[in-house]
Amino acid sequence: MKDLRTIGLFLILFIQAPAGFASAGQLTIAKANKAYADGSYSIAAELYLKVAEEGYASPGLYYNLGNAFFKVNDYARAILWYERAKRLDPGNEDIDYNLNVANTKISDKIEPLPELFYKRWFTSMIRLFPVDAWARICTWLFIAGLAGLVVYLVSRVLILRKAGFWGAIILFFLSLFTFLFAWSGYRDTASTSEAIIFTPTITVKSSPDESSTDLFVLHEGTKVRLLDNIGSWYEIRIANGSVGWLPKTSLEKI
Amino acid sequence: MVKSLVFTLVTFLCLITSGGYAQEPRLTVSARQAVAVGETFTLVYTLNAQGSNFRGPAIQGFDVISGPSTSTSSSIRSVNGSTTMTITYTYTYLLQANREGSFDIPAASVTVNGKQVTSNTFTIKVTKGNAPGGGQTQLQSGQGRGGGQAGAAAGGTNDVYVKAFASNSNPLQGEGIVVTYKIFTKVPIAQINISKLSSFSGFWSQNLMKENDKLQQTTQIIDGEQYVVADIRKIALFPLKSGRLVIDPLELNCVAQVRRQTRTKTGDPFFDDFFNDSFFSSGIANVEKNLKSNPVIINVQPLPEAGRPADFSGAVGSFTFRAEVDKSRLKSNEALNLKCTVSGRGNIQLIDKMNVSFPPDFETYDPKVTSDIQTAASGISGSQVFEYLMIPRKPGKFTIKPITFSYFDLDKKRYVSLASTEFTLEVEKGTGEPGAMLTYSGANKEDIKYIGSDIRHIREGDLKLMIAGSRFIFSPLFWLMLVVPLALFLLFFGLWRKLAARRSDTVLMKNLKATKVARKRLRSAEEFRKAGRQDDFYVAISQALWGYLSDKFTIPLSELSMDSVHEALVRKNVAEAIIQQFIETLKNTEFSRFAPGEKDISMERTYNEALEIIAKIERELR
Numbered sequence: 001m002k003d004l005r006t007i008g009l010f011l012i013l014f015i016q017a018p019a020g021f022a023s024a025g026q027l028t029i030a031k032a033n034k035a036y037a038d039g040s041y042s043i044a045a046e047l048y049l050k051v052a053e054e055g056y057a058s059p060g061l062y063y064n065l066g067n068a069f070f071k072v073n074d075y076a077r078a079i080l081w082y083e084r085a086k087r088l089d090p091g092n093e094d095i096d097y098n099l100n101v102a103n104t105k106i107s108d109k110i111e112p113l114p115e116l117f118y119k120r121w122f123t124s125m126i127r128l129f130p131v132d133a134w135a136r137i138c139t140w141l142f143i144a145g146l147a148g149l150v151v152y153l154v155s156r157v158l159i160l161r162k163a164g165f166w167g168a169i170i171l172f173f174l175s176l177f178t179f180l181f182a183w184s185g186y187r188d189t190a191s192t193s194e195a196i197i198f199t200p201t202i203t204v205k206s207s208p209d210e211s212s213t214d215l216f217v218l219h220e221g222t223k224v225r226l227l228d229n230i231g232s233w234y235e236i237r238i239a240n241g242s243v244g245w246l247p248k249t250s251l252e253k254i
Numbered sequence: 255m256v257k258s259l260v261f262t263l264v265t266f267l268c269l270i271t272s273g274g275y276a277q278e279p280r281l282t283v284s285a286r287q288a289v290a291v292g293e294t295f296t297l298v299y300t301l302n303a304q305g306s307n308f309r310g311p312a313i314q315g316f317d318v319i320s321g322p323s324t325s326t327s328s329s330i331r332s333v334n335g336s337t338t339m340t341i342t343y344t345y346t347y348l349l350q351a352n353r354e355g356s357f358d359i360p361a362a363s364v365t366v367n368g369k370q371v372t373s374n375t376f377t378i379k380v381t382k383g384n385a386p387g388g389g390q391t392q393l394q395s396g397q398g399r400g401g402g403q404a405g406a407a408a409g410g411t412n413d414v415y416v417k418a419f420a421s422n423s424n425p426l427q428g429e430g431i432v433v434t435y436k437i438f439t440k441v442p443i444a445q446i447n448i449s450k451l452s453s454f455s456g457f458w459s460q461n462l463m464k465e466n467d468k469l470q471q472t473t474q475i476i477d478g479e480q481y482v483v484a485d486i487r488k489i490a491l492f493p494l495k496s497g498r499l500v501i502d503p504l505e506l507n508c509v510a511q512v513r514r515q516t517r518t519k520t521g522d523p524f525f526d527d528f529f530n531d532s533f534f535s536s537g538i539a540n541v542e543k544n545l546k547s548n549p550v551i552i553n554v555q556p557l558p559e560a561g562r563p564a565d566f567s568g569a570v571g572s573f574t575f576r577a578e579v580d581k582s583r584l585k586s587n588e589a590l591n592l593k594c595t596v597s598g599r600g601n602i603q604l605i606d607k608m609n610v611s612f613p614p615d616f617e618t619y620d621p622k623v624t625s626d627i628q629t630a631a632s633g634i635s636g637s638q639v640f641e642y643l644m645i646p647r648k649p650g651k652f653t654i655k656p657i658t659f660s661y662f663d664l665d666k667k668r669y670v671s672l673a674s675t676e677f678t679l680e681v682e683k684g685t686g687e688p689g690a691m692l693t694y695s696g697a698n699k700e701d702i703k704y705i706g707s708d709i710r711h712i713r714e715g716d717l718k719l720m721i722a723g724s725r726f727i728f729s730p731l732f733w734l735m736l737v738v739p740l741a742l743f744l745l746f747f748g749l750w751r752k753l754a755a756r757r758s759d760t761v762l763m764k765n766l767k768a769t770k771v772a773r774k775r776l777r778s779a780e781e782f783r784k785a786g787r788q789d790d791f792y793v794a795i796s797q798a799l800w801g802y803l804s805d806k807f808t809i810p811l812s813e814l815s816m817d818s819v820h821e822a823l824v825r826k827n828v829a830e831a832i833i834q835q836f837i838e839t840l841k842n843t844e845f846s847r848f849a850p851g852e853k854d855i856s857m858e859r860t861y862n863e864a865l866e867i868i869a870k871i872e873r874e875l876r
Contacts, residue, residue, distance in 0.1 A: 052722070056722060057721065057723070060717035064717075071709075139736055182727050
C-alpha cells in the first residue's frame with residue numbers, strides 16, 4: 001500500500017514537472033510582454049527571441065514572438081514563429097487566427113489541394129490536443145485500463161467485476177487510439193520538415209542547379225514542405241502540389 | 255583674241271551709255287555672319303532700284319520674328335547739272351537663332367521693271383548662346399553694308415530678359431518657398447503675355463499675385479546699365495516630395511518698343527541732319543520678343559524620421575489647433591457638429607482631413623472644409639475649418655477620443671502634436687426613433703460592424719516554458735509511464751494468483767477432510783452412546799452433520815440454520831431428494847433428543863441415519 005502511494009506521487013511529480021521551472025525566462029517574458037503592451041514591438045521581439053534562444057520552448061512564447069514580428073511588419077518571421085507555435089499546440093484557435101491574418105499579408109496566395117473527408121476528420125481529431133497531451137492521455141488511459149483489470153480480479157461483487165473487465169477493454173482500446181493520434185501528430189510535425197521562404201523573391205528551379213529552367217516564383221513568407229536535399233538545394237513542394245528546387249539559404253526550417 | 259577684244263569694247267561702250275541714266279538693279283543681302291543662339295538679328299535685302307513682288311527666301315534654322323518689312327529711301331544728287339537719283343528699297347527680316355550650326359539663307363528675288371533680280375545667298379554661323387544677363391550688350395546689329403541704311407532692331411538678348419528667383423533653394427519637404435519671376439528691361443515694353451507657365455511638378459503652388467495687379471517697377475543698375483525691373487509672377491510653392499526638383503522655365507512674349515535708328519548716308523550734311531532728326535527718325539518699331547526664364551533647381555530636404563508622430567500627414571509650418579462639438583447632450587437622430595479648426599502659417603491647404611475616430615454607431619458624413627487663406631508676398635497663412643456632421647442613431651453614452659493634429663514646426667525644427675479634449679456625448683432616446691414607431695416589427699437588429707482587423711493579443715501569464723525540443727511522446731518518461739504500471743500490474747497479478755491458489759487449497763482440504771471429520775465425530779458420538787451420555791451424543795451427531803455440510807459445500811456455519819439449509823443446498827446444486835433426506839435426518843436428530851421412549855434405540859437409529867445420509871452424499875458427489 002505504501003509502495004503504491006509513492007509511485008502515484010512519483011507519477012504526479014513527473015507530469016507536473018515541466019510547468020515548474022524556468023523562472024529566469026519568465027522574467028524576461030514579463031519584460032517583453034510589457035514592451036509589447038507599450039508598443040515597442042521590436043524590443044519585445046528581441047526579448048522573446050532571447051528566451052527562445054536560451055533553449056526554452058512554449059506555444060505561448062512562440063505565439064507572442066510571432067505577434068511581435070507581425071507588428072513590425074516582418075511577416076515572414078511572424079509566420080515562421082506562428083508555425084512553430086502551431087507545431088507545439090496544433091489546435092489553438094488564437095494561433096490559427098493570427099497565422100491566417102499573417103498569411104493574408106504575404107504576396108503568394110496558393111490554393112491548397114483539397115483533402116479527402118476522412119483525412120480531414122482524422123487531422124481535425126489529431127489537432128484537438130497537442131501531441132504531448134495525446135500521449136499523456138494515452139498513458140493515463142492505459143493505467144486506468146490496468147486499474148480496471150485489478151478491480152476485475154479483486155472484487156467479489158459481480159457488477160464491479162463485470163464493470164472492471166469491460167471497462168478495462170474499452171480503456172485499452174481508447175489508449176490505443178490516442179496513441180495513434182499522438183503518433184501521427186508526432187510524425188506530421190516532428191519528423192517531416194517544412195520551411196518558410198525568407199528571400200523577398202525567389203525563382204523555383206526544375207533541378208538543383210542554378211542554370212536549370214525557372215518553374216515559378218515564390219515570395220517571402222510562403223510555407224513549403226521539404227521533400228529532399230542535395231548539396232545546397234532543397235526539393236520543395238508548395239500547398240497546391242507544385243514541386244521544384246530552392247537553394248537552402250533562401251529558407252528557414254520551421 | 256581679236257574677237258574677245260571687240261566684245262569687251264562693245265560692253266564697255268554700252269556701260270557708259272546706260273550708266274548715264276540708270277544703274278544695274280542689284281539685290282544684296284546683308285546680316286551678321288556669326289550670331290549666338292537665342293540672339294535676335296536683322297537680315298536686310300537691299301535693292302538699288304524700284305522693285306516689286308519681293309519673294310523672300312525660305313528661311314530655315316531661324317525663327318522669323320517679324321518681316322519682311324519694306325522701307326524706301328531716295329536721294330537725289332546733282333553734280334554739275336547732271337542729277338542722279340538713287341532709290342533704295344530695303345526688305346528687313348528680324349530673325350532669332352534657335353540652334354547651333356551653319357545655316358544658308360537661300361536667294362531672294364524681286365521684280366524690277368519686269369525683270370527678275372535674284373540676290374546672292376548668305377551663310378550665317380550660329381554659335382552657342384551666352385546666358386541672358388551675361389552682361390554683354392549687343393545693341394545694334396547688322397550695320398548696313400550696301401546701301402548704307404540699317405534697320406536697327408531690338409537687338410541683343412540682354413535688352414530684356416526674365417529671371418526666376420527662389421527664396422530658398424534648400425527647403426524642407428512641406429516648407430513654403432516663394433519663387434519670383436522678374437523681368438529686366440532696358441527698353442520700354444508692353445503687353446506682357448505669359449505664353450507658358452512653369453509646371454510646378456512636385457509642388458503645391460499658390461499664386462501670390464493677382465492677375466491684374468499693376469507691375470511694380472524699380473530700377474536697378476546691372477553692370478553699369480540701368481534696367482527697369484518688375485515682378486511679373488510671384489508664387490508660393492510647397493514641395494510635396496523630397497529630392498531634386500526642377501521648376502521648368504516660364505515663357506512669355508512681350509512687345510519691345512525699339513527705337514529705329516535710321517541713318518541715311520547721303521553724304522549731304524543737310525539731308526543727313528534732316529533725316530536724322532528726331533522727328534523723322536523717331537519711328538518706334540514694336541518688336542515682339544519671346545523670353546524664357548532660367549530653370550530653378552530646388553533641393554528638397556526630407557523631414558526627419560525621428561519622432562514622427564503616427565498621425566503626421568505632412569503639415570509643415572506653425573499652427574494652432576482647436577476642436578469643439580456644438581452640444582454634448584442630445585437626443586438620438588439629432589445632428590451634431592464637430593468643428594476642427596487649424597490655423598497658422600504653412601502649407602495649410604494641404605491639410606485635407608482630421609484623424610477623428612467616431613463612435614461606431616454614429617452616422618457620419620464627409621466633412622465640410624472651409625478655407626480662409628491669406629496670400630501675402632511672404633507666404634501663406636490662414637485657417638482651415640473641418641465641420642463633421644454626425645447623427646447618433648442609438649441612445650447611450652459615447653466618447654469621441656481626443657482628436658490629434660501633428661505638424662512639423664519649422665522654427666523649433668521638430669514635430670509638434672496637438673490634441674483636443676475627449677468629448678463625452680450623452681445621447682437620450684429621441685422621439686423620432688424608428689424603432690419606437692415600428693413597435694411590432696421586432697427588435698432593430700444589426701449585424702456586427704467590423705471596424706478593423708488585427709491579430710489577437712499576445713498570451714500573458716504563465717507560458718509554461720519547456721526545454722526546446724523536449725517532447726513527452728517517446729520520451730523515457732512516456733515509456734516509463736506505460737511500462738511501470740504494466741509491470742506493477744503483472745506483479746500484482748502474480749501475487750494475487752498465488753494468494754488465490756493458497757486460499758482455494760484450504761477449501762479443497764476442508765472438502766477432502768469433511769468425511770473424515772464427520773466420521774470422527776460420529777465415532778465419538780458412538781462412544782457417548784455406549785457411555786450413556788445422551789446429551790453429548792446428540793451434540794456430537796449435530797456437530798457432525800452441520801460440520802460436514804459446511805465443509806463439503808463451502809458454506810460458512812453462520813449461514814446455516816434449519817430454515818436456510820434448504821436454500822443453501824439448492825444453491826450448491828444438491829439433488830432435492832438428498833436435501834429432503836438430510837433435513838429429515840437433522841429434524842429426527844433434534845426430535846429424538848427430546849422424544850420420550852427408549853433412549854438407547856432412538857440414539858442408535860439417529861446414529862445410523864446420520865451415517866447413511868453422509869454416505870449417500872459422498873456417493874452422490876462422486
